[in-house]
Amino acid sequence: MTSPRVIPIQPAPPQEAEPGMVSLYASQAKVYPRSVSGRFARWRWVMVWLTQLFFYGLPWLNWNGRQAVLFDLGERRFYILGLVMQPQDFIYLAALLVISALSLFFFTALAGRLWCGYACPQTVYTEIFLWIERRVEGDRQARMRLDAAPWSVAKLGRKALKQALWVGVALFTGFSFVGYFTPIRVLSSELALGAFSPWEWFWVLFYGLATYGNAGYMREQICKYMCPYARFQSALIDMDSLVIAYDARRGEPRGSRSRKADPASLGLGSCIDCTLCVQVCPTGIDIREGLQNECIACAACIDVCDDVMGKMGYPTGLIRYSSGHAMEKQWPRAALLRRVLRPRVLIYAGLLSLTCLGFALSLLQRHDFAVNVIKDRGTLARQVGHGNIENVYRLQVINSTEQAQQFKVEVLGQAGLSVASEAGLSVPATGIGTLPLRLELEAGAAESHRGQVLPLQLRVTREATPGEQASSVTEKTTFVVPR
Ligand code: SF4
Numbered sequence: 481m482t483s484p485r486v487i488p489i490q491p492a493p494p495q496e497a498e499p500g501m502v503s504l505y506a507s508q509a510k511v512y513p514r515s516v517s518g519r520f521a522r523w524r525w526v527m528v529w530l531t532q533l534f535f536y537g538l539p540w541l542n543w544n545g546r547q548a549v550l551f552d553l554g555e556r557r558f559y560i561l562g563l564v565m566q567p568q569d570f571i572y573l574a575a576l577l578v579i580s581a582l583s584l585f586f587f588t589a590l591a592g593r594l595w596c597g598y599a600c601p602q603t604v605y606t607e608i609f610l611w612i613e614r615r616v617e618g619d620r621q622a623r624m625r626l627d628a629a630p631w632s633v634a635k636l637g638r639k640a641l642k643q644a645l646w647v648g649v650a651l652f653t654g655f656s657f658v659g660y661f662t663p664i665r666v667l668s669s670e671l672a673l674g675a676f677s678p679w680e681w682f683w684v685l686f687y688g689l690a691t692y693g694n695a696g697y698m699r700e701q702i703c704k705y706m707c708p709y710a711r712f713q714s715a716l717i718d719m720d721s722l723v724i725a726y727d728a729r730r731g732e733p734r735g736s737r738s739r740k741a742d743p744a745s746l747g748l749g750s751c752i753d754c755t756l757c758v759q760v761c762p763t764g765i766d767i768r769e770g771l772q773n774e775c776i777a778c779a780a781c782i783d784v785c786d787d788v789m790g791k792m793g794y795p796t797g798l799i800r801y802s803s804g805h806a807m808e809k810q811w812p813r814a815a816l817l818r819r820v821l822r823p824r825v826l827i828y829a830g831l832l833s834l835t836c837l838g839f840a841l842s843l844l845q846r847h848d849f850a851v852n853v854i855k856d857r858g859t860l861a862r863q864v865g866h867g868n869i870e871n872v873y874r875l876q877v878i879n880s881t882e883q884a885q886q887f888k889v890e891v892l893g894q895a896g897l898s899v900a901s902e903a904g905l906s907v908p909a910t911g912i913g914t915l916p917l918r919l920e921l922e923a924g925a926a927e928s929h930r931g932q933v934l935p936l937q938l939r940v941t942r943e944a945t946p947g948e949q950a951s952s953v954t955e956k957t958t959f960v961v962p963r
């Protein structure tokens with residue numbers, strides 16, 4: 481008996497990282513962004529307030545006695561103010577996704593990562609979590625000292641308070657998120673009674689944990705390594721896009737000096753090398769090394785540098801919104817703004833406007849009910865009394881209003897063809913009604929169309945109600961006449 485062959489597997493020797501390569505498993509130095517004030521910081525806070533008032537407040541808004549915005553996945557219905565969207569309306573969701581993608585293209589071509597700097601949930605929640613961190617642990621230096629200090633009762637107290645506040649915000653965010661899918665008032669009562677369903681627990685905790693982890697710990701790592709937008713934005717911006725840039729011609733050679741010193745006589749540029757622009761950067765980069773993938777265009781470095789320039793008595797704008805070409809050719813502001821409106825931006829703007837217009841028009845013309853006609857495949861046609869020919873259909877009427885509605889059916893487009901079954905049906909609010917429908921063709925007309933498939937239309941009319949006019953939808957189908 482021969483012994484089985486064994487292929488020895490040797491562990492690979494540890495490899496030295498190539499120069500210039502970053503291992504994804506390398507531990508990253510923690511970034512301690514310094515707080516900053518200024519006009520762009522104020523805009524960021526305006527966006528934090530607007531987006532969060534919208535996100536936390538919207539589920540509590542009522543409309544006609546129900547939650548104004550509710551995505552009822554169980555019933556497969558979306559309520560958005562006065563609109564009730566049913567599965568057949570998912571085309572609107574697709575249109576919204578197209579509008580979002582075009583908006584991203586447009587704004588990126590226009591002004592780089594405007595979305596990342598001011599409105600992205602990752603930026604907004606990081607801003608909120610950082611605000612809590614600063615209130616509890618202090619600004620950059622104090623936080624660095626606290627982290628380096630040995631554990632003590634005071635340190636434990638601060639850390640515990642910060643964690644408690646973070647967890648509170650994260651859980652409230654998870655709760656608000658689930659409130660878009662389960663009526664938030666029902667969710668609140670369930671919370672008070674401790675009666676969440678397992679799925680509600682799962683989603684509150686999942687979304688809460690994602691918020692806590694992403695805004696509390698992952699922060700700039702999400703923007704640097706996980707966000708797909710960061711990867712493809714370089715394909716969307718060009719040398720005329722507005723980006724945040726350091727004016728190296730004016731700033732270099734950098735170096736410290738006293739406030740009274742004349743930089744020209746010292747052979748220095750305007751940058752006093754205070755490194756404040758690096759200290760405020762939430763992604764921990766140095767904008768003076770040029771535009772980098774990691775820059776989320778938060779403009780914190782502009783604010784702090786403008787402040788430094790003001791204190792030194794130099795003109796502001798050493799770091800500013802500019803473009804590659806404007807920096808290279810030292811264009812004045814007017815020339816820079818003229819180039820911003822270039823063909824690429826105008827094409828995106830045109831496409832975006834057309835899509836928005838089409839979306840708005842189709843929403844305005846949308847019927848508040850939809851009709852599906854399904855032909856009975858079992859019996860295509862059969863002869864009934866007096867030589868008449870009958871075809872059988874199933875009519876499905878989807879009522880997208882929040883009142884029960886009465887519908888009636890008529891047949892159009894073929895002489896001698898009529899509805900031989902019940903032609904009316906009642907459909908409950910936001911419900912679906914089904915009507916078995918028999919159409920009959922008179923014997924004389926059937927004789928002259930033997931062996932033909934006749935086109936016809938079924939007109940379904942929603943009857944008028946107090947305050948609502950009648951409206952109709954016409955669907956095409958066919959009638960089979962046997963040989
Ligand atoms: S904040 Fe301004 S002056 Fe200070 S290092 Fe940065 S670019 Fe230079």
Ligand code: SF4
Pocket residue numbers: 724757760761762763764765766767774775776777778779780781782
């Ligand atoms: S480089 Fe400036 S704009 Fe870019 S992320 Fe850092 S602070 Fe924000």
